[in-house]
Amino acid sequence: MNLSKTLTWAVSALVMLPLVASANVNIHEAPSRPKNMIIMVGDGMGPAYTSAYRYYQNNPDTEEIEQTVFDRLLVGMASTYPARQSGYVTDSAASATALATGVKTYNGAISVDINKRPLTSIMQMAKQRGMAIGVAVTSQVNHATPAAYLAHNESRRNYEEIAKSYLTADADVILGGGQKYFSEALLEQFKAKGYQHIDDFSQLDSITKGKTLGLFADVQLPWVIDQQDSTQLSLLTQKALDLLSQNEQGFVLLVEGSLIDWAGHNNDIATAMGEMHGFANAIEVVEQFVRANPDTLMVVTADHNTGGLSIGANGEYAWDTSLLQGIKASPAALAEQAIAVDDWQALVNQTLGFDVTTEELQRLSNARMQGKSALETSLKQLIDSRSFTGWTxxxxxxxxxxxxxAGPAADLFKGNQDNTDIAEKMMSLLPRSQ
Known part of the structure; x- marks a missing residue:
């Protein structure tokens, strides 16, 4: 961490905090320094995603285009480039390391510097100060972003090593996917350290206190669009808040909408909008917590942009949100179902919510004969063409x-900054070492 920059942020925080309050928090109730801090990462969520989500959510029966939670809370921008040896385009590991430690590193690094030496994360600093820490994500819990907050490894791909290292991370709450990376022997070690292990959402209500390891899927949580349920991340976020807020010294929580990025890599606009909706709902859960607990700071950002999403494509000044809203399953799930049934054309029309033309149907049929992957790609291309969605x-x-x-010190994040600045500002707001 750059010491002079950190001291600058610390001084700025002390000067500004008495004057600063979120629009959602009464200034007379706001403390001089946040007790709790929540960092929320929409993985891959570049600016086009939040704009697209605004139009996707808009009520066409009203004259105005309604704002979303993203419009309400926007305060600034951040650059995302990694250490210069990796160029200008970051991966999730390097960007998460920057957000967790305030240090640039190479693509693929999990909270180690360019020489592969461990870096101190905000979670480690918080734990040393007696605070509770936790993560709630929709990917596997040992994926790049949560790993950068809780672990150190030279490669994000060392999933088993990262999972094992969580034994010494001393996180109070770990919620997400990734069951396949936690063997029975490893789970027994977690239990021996006092963790409660759950693997079904129905078990969340049974957990009221104590350390918790919740692994609710083999790898990623199900796509929101396939579940037709946008509450998964909200439920995990609320449970993490309930558990961590029992610590009288405060807490630091990471919440990640991980699968926005995965949908972007797939160039899958329908699935991406579902994941955006799930993440937006989780932000609103945290926003409500901040309103009820004015000693809590929430910061939301993205680690990078994925896919080069374009709202409008092929020379058309249009983007068809009504078509996207009518799609009832991800192209991946639809392709799998369409391969398995004879009357696949009717299934496609019903699931997409519009009638496929004869020419489009022929392209889908040709792709279907090549297998599930080809059919999924053809379905995504059809949706893009019909909705005027582009990708680069x-x-x-x-x-x-x-x-x-939002919350105390929210104004510190106004304007243009680097992703390392976000970490340094948040670190400067931690309580002094005990």
């Missing part, structure tokens, strides 16, 4: 991302 890449892009904030 199946990878990441190097553009800046948005920053959203």
């Amino acid at each position: 890449t199946s990878g990441h892009t190097g553009g800046d991302v948005q920053v959203f904030a």
